[in-house]
Amino acid sequence: MALRITDACINCGACEPECPNNAIYEGGVDWRFSEGTTLKTTTPQPPYVEDIFYIVTDKCTECVGFHDEPQCAAVCPVDCCVLDLAHTETEEELWNKKRFLHES
Numbered sequence: 298m299a300l301r302i303t304d305a306c307i308n309c310g311a312c313e314p315e316c317p318n319n320a321i322y323e324g325g326v327d328w329r330f331s332e333g334t335t336l337k338t339t340t341p342q343p344p345y346v347e348d349i350f351y352i353v354t355d356k357c358t359e360c361v362g363f364h365d366e367p368q369c370a371a372v373c374p375v376d377c378c379v380l381d382l383a384h385t386e387t388e389e390e391l392w393n394k395k396r397f398l399h400e401s
């Protein structure tokens with residue numbers, strides 16, 4: 298499943314550069330499928346939230362294909378990167394998402 302950032306986020310920015318899918322954005326900043334992927338879709342998408350960092354569900358693979366554990370959760374100093382129970386996915390679905398993001 299994807300991860301999400303809770304409102305305990307202190308906006309330190311440590312997680313953003315660690316994401317292999319560029320799925321993490323600062324609050325209030327538009328996101329794009331093309332950023333950090335091989336996808337061509339550059340249409341800006343509205344931010345999920347305005348005041349804290351957020352994770353784009355459709356770009357988060359739980360780091361599958363790159364790392365053994367979610368890198369955002371590993372570096373977050375306040376442990377606010379957590380599994381998003383509203384978006385459960387199997388290992389196979391995460392691999393398919395990774396291929397979609399990087400081999401399309």
Ligand code: SF4
Nearest residue numbers: 316357359360367369
């Ligand atoms: S779990 Fe991995 S892919 Fe998902 S947002 Fe965190 S660093 Fe990015």
Ligand code: SF4
Nearest residue numbers: 306307309310312373
């Ligand atoms: S590392 Fe944690 S506290 Fe820092 S911006 Fe990311 S989610 Fe927020």
